Amino acid sequence: VSAESEAVASRPPLSRDRVLHAAVELADRDGIGALTMRNLAQELGVEAMSLYHHVRNKEAVLDGAVEVVVEELLTVADATSTPPADEDWRAALRGRILAARTVLFRHPWAPAVIETRASMIPSVVRWFESVLAIMRAGGLSYDLAHHGLHALGSRALGFTQELFAPPEGEDDGSLDALAQLADEVPHLIAMVAETAHDDPDATLGWCDDQAEFEFGLDLLLDGLERRRAAS
Protein backbone atom coordinates (compact mmCIF):
# COMPACT_ATOMS: atom_id res chain seq x y z
CA VAL A 1 0.00 0.00 0.00
CA SER A 2 2.88 2.35 0.79
CA ALA A 3 4.49 1.32 -2.51
CA GLU A 4 1.29 2.32 -4.27
CA SER A 5 1.07 5.76 -2.76
CA GLU A 6 4.74 6.20 -3.45
CA ALA A 7 4.19 5.41 -7.14
CA VAL A 8 1.28 7.82 -7.26
CA ALA A 9 3.28 10.53 -5.52
CA SER A 10 6.29 10.04 -7.79
CA ARG A 11 4.36 10.95 -10.91
CA PRO A 12 2.63 14.29 -11.44
CA PRO A 13 -1.05 14.15 -12.36
CA LEU A 14 -1.88 13.52 -15.98
CA SER A 15 -2.45 16.56 -18.13
CA ARG A 16 -2.82 17.36 -21.82
CA ASP A 17 0.67 18.79 -21.79
CA ARG A 18 2.22 15.71 -20.21
CA VAL A 19 0.38 13.44 -22.67
CA LEU A 20 1.57 15.41 -25.70
CA HIS A 21 5.19 15.64 -24.59
CA ALA A 22 5.20 11.90 -23.89
CA ALA A 23 3.77 11.33 -27.39
CA VAL A 24 6.62 13.32 -28.96
CA GLU A 25 9.25 11.47 -26.92
CA LEU A 26 7.74 8.11 -27.83
CA ALA A 27 7.65 8.92 -31.55
CA ASP A 28 11.22 10.27 -31.42
CA ARG A 29 12.50 7.14 -29.71
CA ASP A 30 10.49 4.30 -31.29
CA GLY A 31 9.01 5.81 -34.44
CA ILE A 32 5.50 6.96 -35.27
CA GLY A 33 4.33 3.36 -35.64
CA ALA A 34 4.90 2.81 -31.94
CA LEU A 35 2.67 5.74 -31.03
CA THR A 36 -0.49 3.87 -30.03
CA MET A 37 -2.84 4.86 -27.25
CA ARG A 38 -1.87 1.75 -25.29
CA ASN A 39 1.87 2.39 -25.65
CA LEU A 40 1.46 6.04 -24.80
CA ALA A 41 -0.49 5.21 -21.66
CA GLN A 42 2.13 2.69 -20.58
CA GLU A 43 4.80 5.36 -21.06
CA LEU A 44 2.90 7.50 -18.57
CA GLY A 45 2.28 4.67 -16.10
CA VAL A 46 -1.44 4.75 -16.68
CA GLU A 47 -4.19 2.82 -18.44
CA ALA A 48 -5.05 3.62 -22.05
CA MET A 49 -8.51 4.88 -21.21
CA SER A 50 -7.17 7.53 -18.84
CA LEU A 51 -5.77 9.42 -21.82
CA TYR A 52 -9.27 10.17 -23.06
CA HIS A 53 -9.86 12.51 -20.12
CA HIS A 54 -7.18 14.85 -21.51
CA VAL A 55 -7.38 14.41 -25.27
CA ARG A 56 -10.42 13.79 -27.41
CA ASN A 57 -8.98 10.93 -29.46
CA LYS A 58 -5.85 9.86 -31.28
CA GLU A 59 -6.21 12.52 -33.96
CA ALA A 60 -6.02 15.11 -31.18
CA VAL A 61 -2.83 13.45 -29.91
CA LEU A 62 -1.25 13.79 -33.37
CA ASP A 63 -2.42 17.40 -33.67
CA GLY A 64 -0.94 18.10 -30.25
CA ALA A 65 2.35 16.37 -31.01
CA VAL A 66 2.74 18.58 -34.09
CA GLU A 67 1.87 21.58 -31.94
CA VAL A 68 4.69 20.72 -29.51
CA VAL A 69 7.25 20.24 -32.29
CA VAL A 70 6.39 23.46 -34.12
CA GLU A 71 6.51 25.34 -30.82
CA GLU A 72 10.08 24.08 -30.56
CA LEU A 73 10.67 25.32 -34.11
CA LEU A 74 9.51 28.78 -33.06
CA THR A 75 11.67 28.82 -29.94
CA VAL A 76 14.83 27.72 -31.74
CA ALA A 77 14.30 29.96 -34.77
CA ASP A 78 13.61 32.99 -32.57
CA ALA A 79 16.82 32.29 -30.63
CA THR A 80 18.89 31.89 -33.80
CA SER A 81 20.38 35.22 -34.77
CA THR A 82 19.52 36.19 -38.31
CA PRO A 83 20.00 39.33 -40.38
CA PRO A 84 17.40 42.01 -39.59
CA ALA A 85 14.37 41.22 -41.67
CA ASP A 86 14.04 44.50 -43.50
CA GLU A 87 17.63 44.51 -44.64
CA ASP A 88 17.62 41.37 -46.75
CA TRP A 89 14.35 39.51 -46.44
CA ARG A 90 15.65 36.52 -48.37
CA ALA A 91 18.58 36.00 -46.01
CA ALA A 92 16.35 36.49 -42.98
CA LEU A 93 13.77 33.97 -44.16
CA ARG A 94 16.43 31.55 -45.35
CA GLY A 95 18.07 31.58 -41.92
CA ARG A 96 14.77 31.06 -40.15
CA ILE A 97 13.77 28.15 -42.35
CA LEU A 98 17.15 26.43 -42.10
CA ALA A 99 17.01 26.80 -38.32
CA ALA A 100 13.63 25.08 -38.34
CA ARG A 101 15.10 22.32 -40.46
CA THR A 102 17.73 21.47 -37.85
CA VAL A 103 14.97 20.99 -35.26
CA LEU A 104 13.02 18.64 -37.55
CA PHE A 105 16.04 16.33 -37.79
CA ARG A 106 15.36 15.49 -34.15
CA HIS A 107 11.73 14.58 -34.95
CA PRO A 108 11.99 12.61 -38.20
CA TRP A 109 8.35 11.47 -37.99
CA ALA A 110 7.04 15.04 -37.83
CA PRO A 111 7.06 16.02 -41.56
CA ALA A 112 4.85 13.10 -42.58
CA VAL A 113 2.44 13.77 -39.71
CA ILE A 114 2.30 17.50 -40.43
CA GLU A 115 1.27 16.78 -44.01
CA THR A 116 -1.66 14.67 -42.86
CA ARG A 117 -3.08 17.37 -40.55
CA ALA A 118 -6.14 19.11 -41.95
CA SER A 119 -6.86 21.26 -38.90
CA MET A 120 -5.28 24.58 -38.10
CA ILE A 121 -2.70 24.05 -35.40
CA PRO A 122 -1.97 27.21 -33.38
CA SER A 123 1.82 26.98 -33.48
CA VAL A 124 1.78 26.29 -37.22
CA VAL A 125 -0.37 29.38 -37.75
CA ARG A 126 2.09 31.40 -35.66
CA TRP A 127 4.99 30.02 -37.71
CA PHE A 128 3.43 31.15 -40.97
CA GLU A 129 2.73 34.54 -39.37
CA SER A 130 6.44 34.92 -38.70
CA VAL A 131 7.28 33.95 -42.28
CA LEU A 132 4.73 36.39 -43.62
CA ALA A 133 6.07 39.18 -41.36
CA ILE A 134 9.54 38.76 -42.87
CA MET A 135 8.13 38.88 -46.39
CA ARG A 136 6.17 42.03 -45.62
CA ALA A 137 9.17 43.73 -44.03
CA GLY A 138 11.03 42.90 -47.23
CA GLY A 139 8.48 44.82 -49.27
CA LEU A 140 6.33 42.03 -50.72
CA SER A 141 2.66 42.82 -51.21
CA TYR A 142 0.14 40.68 -49.38
CA ASP A 143 -0.83 39.19 -52.71
CA LEU A 144 2.73 38.22 -53.64
CA ALA A 145 3.46 36.99 -50.12
CA HIS A 146 0.31 34.88 -50.28
CA HIS A 147 1.46 33.28 -53.52
CA GLY A 148 4.88 32.84 -51.93
CA LEU A 149 3.49 30.96 -48.93
CA HIS A 150 1.71 28.54 -51.24
CA ALA A 151 4.75 28.15 -53.48
CA LEU A 152 6.97 27.35 -50.49
CA GLY A 153 4.45 24.95 -49.01
CA SER A 154 6.11 22.64 -46.51
CA ARG A 155 9.47 24.19 -47.38
CA ALA A 156 8.40 27.14 -45.24
CA LEU A 157 8.52 24.74 -42.29
CA GLY A 158 11.94 23.40 -43.21
CA PHE A 159 11.21 20.17 -45.04
CA THR A 160 10.23 18.56 -48.31
CA GLN A 161 8.96 15.05 -48.83
CA GLU A 162 11.58 13.05 -50.73
CA LEU A 163 9.87 11.02 -53.44
CA PHE A 164 12.71 8.54 -53.76
CA ALA A 165 13.75 7.87 -50.21
CA PRO A 166 17.19 6.32 -49.81
CA PRO A 167 17.00 2.57 -49.15
CA GLU A 168 16.57 2.20 -45.41
CA GLY A 169 18.55 -0.88 -44.46
CA GLU A 170 21.51 -2.69 -45.93
CA ASP A 171 21.78 -2.88 -49.69
CA ASP A 172 20.53 -0.64 -52.46
CA GLY A 173 17.68 -2.64 -53.90
CA SER A 174 16.55 0.62 -55.50
CA LEU A 175 19.53 0.72 -57.81
CA ASP A 176 18.77 -2.84 -58.88
CA ALA A 177 15.18 -1.84 -59.58
CA LEU A 178 16.44 1.05 -61.66
CA ALA A 179 18.85 -1.23 -63.54
CA GLN A 180 15.93 -3.47 -64.48
CA LEU A 181 14.26 -0.55 -66.24
CA ALA A 182 17.55 0.59 -67.80
CA ASP A 183 16.40 0.40 -71.42
CA GLU A 184 13.30 2.42 -70.68
CA VAL A 185 14.96 5.18 -68.67
CA PRO A 186 18.21 6.07 -70.42
CA HIS A 187 18.32 9.65 -69.18
CA LEU A 188 17.90 8.64 -65.55
CA ILE A 189 20.65 6.05 -65.90
CA ALA A 190 22.95 8.64 -67.45
CA MET A 191 22.11 11.19 -64.79
CA VAL A 192 22.80 8.82 -61.92
CA ALA A 193 26.09 7.79 -63.56
CA GLU A 194 27.20 11.38 -64.05
CA THR A 195 26.14 12.55 -60.62
CA ALA A 196 27.92 9.61 -59.01
CA HIS A 197 31.03 10.46 -61.01
CA ASP A 198 31.05 14.07 -59.89
CA ASP A 199 31.03 13.15 -56.24
CA PRO A 200 32.10 9.58 -55.47
CA ASP A 201 31.05 9.94 -51.84
CA ALA A 202 27.45 10.47 -52.92
CA THR A 203 27.16 7.12 -54.70
CA LEU A 204 25.41 5.41 -51.81
CA GLY A 205 23.16 8.08 -50.41
CA TRP A 206 21.71 9.08 -53.79
CA CYS A 207 21.67 12.81 -53.21
CA ASP A 208 22.70 15.42 -50.73
CA ASP A 209 19.39 16.37 -49.14
CA GLN A 210 20.59 19.52 -47.46
CA ALA A 211 22.15 20.91 -50.66
CA GLU A 212 19.03 20.03 -52.64
CA PHE A 213 16.79 21.63 -50.04
CA GLU A 214 18.79 24.85 -50.18
CA PHE A 215 18.83 24.83 -54.00
CA GLY A 216 15.05 24.59 -54.20
CA LEU A 217 14.59 27.13 -51.42
CA ASP A 218 16.86 29.66 -53.12
CA LEU A 219 15.14 29.08 -56.45
CA LEU A 220 11.84 30.08 -54.86
CA LEU A 221 13.22 32.97 -52.80
CA ASP A 222 15.04 34.39 -55.83
CA GLY A 223 11.92 34.09 -57.95
CA LEU A 224 9.82 35.89 -55.36
CA GLU A 225 12.38 38.68 -54.98
CA ARG A 226 12.49 39.07 -58.76
CA ARG A 227 8.73 39.44 -58.89
CA ARG A 228 8.81 41.91 -55.99
CA ALA A 229 11.41 44.05 -57.77
CA ALA A 230 9.33 43.95 -60.97
CA SER A 231 6.12 45.06 -59.26
Place this chain on the structure above:
Amino acid sequence: VSAESEAVASRPPLSRDRVLHAAVELADRDGIGALTMRNLAQELGVEAMSLYHHVRNKEAVLDGAVEVVVEELLTVADATSTPPADEDWRAALRGRILAARTVLFRHPWAPAVIETRASMIPSVVRWFESVLAIMRAGGLSYDLAHHGLHALGSRALGFTQELFAPPEGEDDGSLDALAQLADEVPHLIAMVAETAHDDPDATLGWCDDQAEFEFGLDLLLDGLERRRAAS
Protein backbone atom coordinates in the same frame (compact mmCIF):
# COMPACT_ATOMS: atom_id res chain seq x y z
CA VAL B 1 -24.71 -25.84 -57.33
CA SER B 2 -25.47 -24.43 -60.76
CA ALA B 3 -25.69 -20.98 -59.19
CA GLU B 4 -22.23 -21.50 -57.78
CA SER B 5 -20.61 -22.48 -61.03
CA GLU B 6 -22.41 -19.60 -62.69
CA ALA B 7 -20.92 -17.18 -60.17
CA VAL B 8 -17.48 -18.67 -60.70
CA ALA B 9 -17.84 -18.50 -64.46
CA SER B 10 -19.11 -14.94 -64.38
CA ARG B 11 -15.95 -13.60 -62.82
CA PRO B 12 -12.51 -13.95 -64.39
CA PRO B 13 -9.83 -15.56 -62.23
CA LEU B 14 -8.13 -13.35 -59.70
CA SER B 15 -4.90 -11.73 -60.79
CA ARG B 16 -2.54 -9.05 -59.54
CA ASP B 17 -3.89 -6.71 -62.18
CA ARG B 18 -7.52 -7.26 -61.22
CA VAL B 19 -6.69 -6.78 -57.54
CA LEU B 20 -4.90 -3.48 -58.16
CA HIS B 21 -7.55 -2.03 -60.44
CA ALA B 22 -10.22 -2.95 -57.89
CA ALA B 23 -8.13 -1.23 -55.21
CA VAL B 24 -8.01 1.99 -57.25
CA GLU B 25 -11.75 1.89 -57.92
CA LEU B 26 -12.51 1.26 -54.26
CA ALA B 27 -10.32 4.16 -53.12
CA ASP B 28 -11.81 6.46 -55.77
CA ARG B 29 -15.34 5.62 -54.72
CA ASP B 30 -15.16 5.26 -50.92
CA GLY B 31 -11.89 6.91 -49.96
CA ILE B 32 -8.55 5.46 -48.95
CA GLY B 33 -9.88 4.63 -45.48
CA ALA B 34 -12.24 2.08 -47.02
CA LEU B 35 -9.36 0.28 -48.74
CA THR B 36 -8.95 -2.68 -46.39
CA MET B 37 -8.02 -6.19 -47.39
CA ARG B 38 -11.46 -7.42 -46.35
CA ASN B 39 -13.31 -4.72 -48.31
CA LEU B 40 -11.12 -5.24 -51.33
CA ALA B 41 -11.78 -8.99 -51.29
CA GLN B 42 -15.52 -8.41 -51.00
CA GLU B 43 -15.33 -6.08 -54.01
CA LEU B 44 -13.85 -8.98 -55.97
CA GLY B 45 -16.33 -11.56 -54.66
CA VAL B 46 -13.64 -13.45 -52.84
CA GLU B 47 -12.32 -14.04 -49.32
CA ALA B 48 -9.67 -11.71 -47.90
CA MET B 49 -7.03 -14.41 -47.74
CA SER B 50 -7.26 -15.12 -51.46
CA LEU B 51 -5.65 -11.75 -52.15
CA TYR B 52 -2.40 -12.91 -50.61
CA HIS B 53 -1.83 -15.30 -53.52
CA HIS B 54 -1.48 -12.31 -55.84
CA VAL B 55 0.02 -9.56 -53.68
CA ARG B 56 2.53 -9.90 -50.88
CA ASN B 57 0.70 -7.71 -48.35
CA LYS B 58 -1.20 -4.46 -48.05
CA GLU B 59 1.88 -2.34 -48.70
CA ALA B 60 2.18 -4.08 -52.06
CA VAL B 61 -1.45 -3.22 -52.78
CA LEU B 62 -0.75 0.46 -52.12
CA ASP B 63 2.42 0.34 -54.24
CA GLY B 64 0.41 -1.28 -57.02
CA ALA B 65 -2.45 1.20 -56.78
CA VAL B 66 0.03 4.04 -57.22
CA GLU B 67 1.55 2.17 -60.14
CA VAL B 68 -1.86 1.99 -61.84
CA VAL B 69 -2.60 5.69 -61.31
CA VAL B 70 0.80 6.89 -62.55
CA GLU B 71 0.46 4.63 -65.59
CA GLU B 72 -2.75 6.55 -66.30
CA LEU B 73 -0.79 9.78 -65.87
CA LEU B 74 1.68 8.61 -68.50
CA THR B 75 -1.05 7.57 -70.94
CA VAL B 76 -2.97 10.84 -70.64
CA ALA B 77 0.10 13.07 -70.72
CA ASP B 78 1.49 11.26 -73.77
CA ALA B 79 -1.85 11.72 -75.53
CA THR B 80 -2.04 15.42 -74.68
CA SER B 81 -0.48 17.46 -77.43
CA THR B 82 2.24 19.76 -76.17
CA PRO B 83 4.81 21.99 -77.83
CA PRO B 84 7.80 20.03 -79.09
CA ALA B 85 10.18 19.61 -76.19
CA ASP B 86 13.27 21.16 -77.71
CA GLU B 87 11.49 24.32 -78.76
CA ASP B 88 10.42 25.58 -75.36
CA TRP B 89 11.20 23.09 -72.65
CA ARG B 90 9.33 25.08 -70.02
CA ALA B 91 6.08 25.06 -72.00
CA ALA B 92 6.49 21.37 -72.80
CA LEU B 93 7.09 20.40 -69.19
CA ARG B 94 4.37 22.72 -67.94
CA GLY B 95 1.85 21.12 -70.29
CA ARG B 96 2.86 17.64 -69.27
CA ILE B 97 2.62 18.37 -65.56
CA LEU B 98 -0.74 20.13 -65.83
CA ALA B 99 -2.08 17.16 -67.82
CA ALA B 100 -1.00 14.87 -64.99
CA ARG B 101 -2.74 17.14 -62.52
CA THR B 102 -6.10 16.69 -64.24
CA VAL B 103 -5.78 12.91 -63.87
CA LEU B 104 -5.00 13.20 -60.15
CA PHE B 105 -8.28 15.03 -59.59
CA ARG B 106 -9.98 11.70 -60.33
CA HIS B 107 -7.87 9.95 -57.67
CA PRO B 108 -7.87 12.40 -54.76
CA TRP B 109 -6.36 9.83 -52.39
CA ALA B 110 -3.31 9.26 -54.62
CA PRO B 111 -1.10 12.24 -53.67
CA ALA B 112 -1.06 11.32 -49.98
CA VAL B 113 -0.35 7.67 -50.76
CA ILE B 114 2.41 8.53 -53.24
CA GLU B 115 4.17 10.57 -50.57
CA THR B 116 4.23 7.61 -48.19
CA ARG B 117 5.82 5.23 -50.72
CA ALA B 118 9.50 4.57 -50.07
CA SER B 119 10.00 2.01 -52.81
CA MET B 120 10.71 2.73 -56.45
CA ILE B 121 7.53 2.22 -58.42
CA PRO B 122 8.19 1.45 -62.11
CA SER B 123 5.65 3.89 -63.55
CA VAL B 124 6.89 6.67 -61.26
CA VAL B 125 10.43 6.07 -62.45
CA ARG B 126 9.23 6.21 -66.04
CA TRP B 127 7.40 9.46 -65.31
CA PHE B 128 10.54 11.12 -63.98
CA GLU B 129 12.42 9.81 -67.01
CA SER B 130 9.99 11.67 -69.26
CA VAL B 131 10.40 14.85 -67.21
CA LEU B 132 14.17 14.53 -67.34
CA ALA B 133 14.07 13.94 -71.11
CA ILE B 134 12.25 17.25 -71.62
CA MET B 135 14.79 19.08 -69.45
CA ARG B 136 17.71 17.58 -71.38
CA ALA B 137 16.12 18.42 -74.74
CA GLY B 138 15.82 21.97 -73.42
CA GLY B 139 19.55 22.15 -72.83
CA LEU B 140 19.81 21.61 -69.06
CA SER B 141 22.89 19.75 -67.85
CA TYR B 142 22.35 16.52 -65.95
CA ASP B 143 23.48 18.33 -62.82
CA LEU B 144 21.00 21.17 -63.21
CA ALA B 145 18.20 18.80 -64.21
CA HIS B 146 18.95 16.71 -61.14
CA HIS B 147 18.63 19.77 -58.92
CA GLY B 148 15.48 20.65 -60.81
CA LEU B 149 13.85 17.27 -60.16
CA HIS B 150 14.48 17.67 -56.44
CA ALA B 151 13.28 21.26 -56.43
CA LEU B 152 10.05 20.27 -58.17
CA GLY B 153 9.48 17.29 -55.90
CA SER B 154 5.87 16.15 -56.02
CA ARG B 155 5.08 19.11 -58.28
CA ALA B 156 6.70 17.12 -61.10
CA LEU B 157 3.81 14.66 -60.67
CA GLY B 158 1.18 17.38 -60.70
CA PHE B 159 0.40 17.99 -57.05
CA THR B 160 1.44 19.71 -53.86
CA GLN B 161 0.27 18.93 -50.36
CA GLU B 162 -1.84 21.82 -49.06
CA LEU B 163 -0.82 22.63 -45.50
CA PHE B 164 -4.07 24.38 -44.68
CA ALA B 165 -6.70 22.22 -46.27
CA PRO B 166 -10.05 23.90 -46.74
CA PRO B 167 -12.56 22.89 -44.05
CA GLU B 168 -14.19 19.71 -45.29
CA GLY B 169 -17.82 19.93 -44.26
CA GLU B 170 -20.21 22.73 -43.47
CA ASP B 171 -18.85 25.75 -41.64
CA ASP B 172 -15.44 27.35 -41.58
CA GLY B 173 -14.20 26.42 -38.14
CA SER B 174 -10.75 27.30 -39.45
CA LEU B 175 -11.60 30.97 -39.75
CA ASP B 176 -12.88 30.93 -36.17
CA ALA B 177 -9.63 29.33 -35.05
CA LEU B 178 -7.71 32.03 -36.87
CA ALA B 179 -9.85 34.74 -35.30
CA GLN B 180 -9.00 33.39 -31.86
CA LEU B 181 -5.31 34.00 -32.57
CA ALA B 182 -6.00 37.39 -34.15
CA ASP B 183 -3.80 39.43 -31.81
CA GLU B 184 -0.88 37.11 -32.37
CA VAL B 185 -1.08 36.91 -36.15
CA PRO B 186 -1.83 40.42 -37.44
CA HIS B 187 -0.20 39.91 -40.83
CA LEU B 188 -2.15 36.74 -41.55
CA ILE B 189 -5.39 38.48 -40.60
CA ALA B 190 -4.56 41.38 -42.88
CA MET B 191 -3.58 39.07 -45.71
CA VAL B 192 -6.79 37.07 -45.51
CA ALA B 193 -8.81 40.29 -45.41
CA GLU B 194 -7.04 41.72 -48.44
CA THR B 195 -7.15 38.54 -50.47
CA ALA B 196 -10.84 38.12 -49.72
CA HIS B 197 -11.42 41.70 -50.81
CA ASP B 198 -9.65 41.21 -54.12
CA ASP B 199 -11.85 38.31 -55.05
CA PRO B 200 -15.13 38.02 -53.11
CA ASP B 201 -15.82 34.60 -54.61
CA ALA B 202 -12.71 33.22 -52.95
CA THR B 203 -13.83 34.01 -49.42
CA LEU B 204 -15.05 30.52 -48.71
CA GLY B 205 -12.54 28.33 -50.44
CA TRP B 206 -9.51 30.12 -49.02
CA CYS B 207 -7.40 30.04 -52.14
CA ASP B 208 -7.49 29.07 -55.76
CA ASP B 209 -5.45 25.87 -55.79
CA GLN B 210 -4.97 25.69 -59.52
CA ALA B 211 -3.70 29.27 -59.79
CA GLU B 212 -1.38 28.73 -56.82
CA PHE B 213 -0.06 25.50 -58.28
CA GLU B 214 0.74 27.21 -61.56
CA PHE B 215 2.37 30.16 -59.80
CA GLY B 216 4.73 27.92 -57.87
CA LEU B 217 5.42 25.77 -60.90
CA ASP B 218 6.30 28.77 -63.04
CA LEU B 219 8.49 30.19 -60.30
CA LEU B 220 10.55 27.00 -60.38
CA LEU B 221 10.58 26.59 -64.16
CA ASP B 222 11.63 30.22 -64.64
CA GLY B 223 14.37 29.86 -62.04
CA LEU B 224 15.73 26.73 -63.72
CA GLU B 225 15.67 28.36 -67.17
CA ARG B 226 17.51 31.35 -65.74
CA ARG B 227 20.22 29.12 -64.30
CA ARG B 228 20.45 27.22 -67.60
CA ALA B 229 20.91 30.45 -69.55
CA ALA B 230 23.57 31.59 -67.08
CA SER B 231 25.58 28.37 -67.31
Place this chain on the structure above:
DNA sequence: ACCTGAACACCGTTCAAGT
Protein backbone atom coordinates in the same frame (compact mmCIF):
# COMPACT_ATOMS: atom_id res chain seq x y z
C1' DA C 1 -12.92 14.60 -10.91
C1' DC C 2 -10.07 11.22 -12.32
C1' DC C 3 -8.87 6.65 -13.42
C1' DT C 4 -9.93 1.62 -14.52
C1' DG C 5 -11.35 -3.12 -16.49
C1' DA C 6 -13.94 -5.53 -19.62
C1' DA C 7 -15.84 -5.51 -23.93
C1' DC C 8 -16.83 -4.19 -28.96
C1' DA C 9 -15.88 -3.66 -33.64
C1' DC C 10 -12.54 -3.44 -36.33
C1' DC C 11 -7.52 -4.26 -38.53
C1' DG C 12 -3.48 -7.21 -41.21
C1' DT C 13 -1.82 -11.62 -41.34
C1' DT C 14 -0.61 -16.99 -40.08
C1' DC C 15 -1.76 -21.44 -40.60
C1' DA C 16 -3.72 -25.74 -41.75
C1' DA C 17 -7.18 -27.38 -44.37
C1' DG C 18 -10.06 -27.88 -48.31
C1' DT C 19 -10.97 -28.41 -53.75
Place this chain on the structure above:
DNA sequence: ACCTGAACACCGTTCAAGT
Protein backbone atom coordinates in the same frame (compact mmCIF):
# COMPACT_ATOMS: atom_id res chain seq x y z
C1' DA D 1 -2.57 -24.18 -58.01
C1' DC D 2 -5.90 -21.64 -56.03
C1' DC D 3 -9.09 -20.48 -52.53
C1' DT D 4 -11.09 -20.80 -47.71
C1' DG D 5 -12.32 -20.67 -42.52
C1' DA D 6 -10.79 -20.16 -38.07
C1' DA D 7 -7.68 -18.04 -35.26
C1' DC D 8 -3.99 -14.66 -33.49
C1' DA D 9 -2.24 -10.41 -32.13
C1' DC D 10 -3.02 -6.20 -32.52
C1' DC D 11 -5.83 -1.46 -33.10
C1' DG D 12 -9.09 2.83 -31.36
C1' DT D 13 -12.87 3.52 -28.63
C1' DT D 14 -17.58 2.75 -25.60
C1' DC D 15 -19.42 1.97 -21.43
C1' DA D 16 -20.36 1.17 -16.72
C1' DA D 17 -18.02 0.87 -12.71
C1' DG D 18 -14.78 2.04 -9.25
C1' DT D 19 -12.16 5.59 -5.90
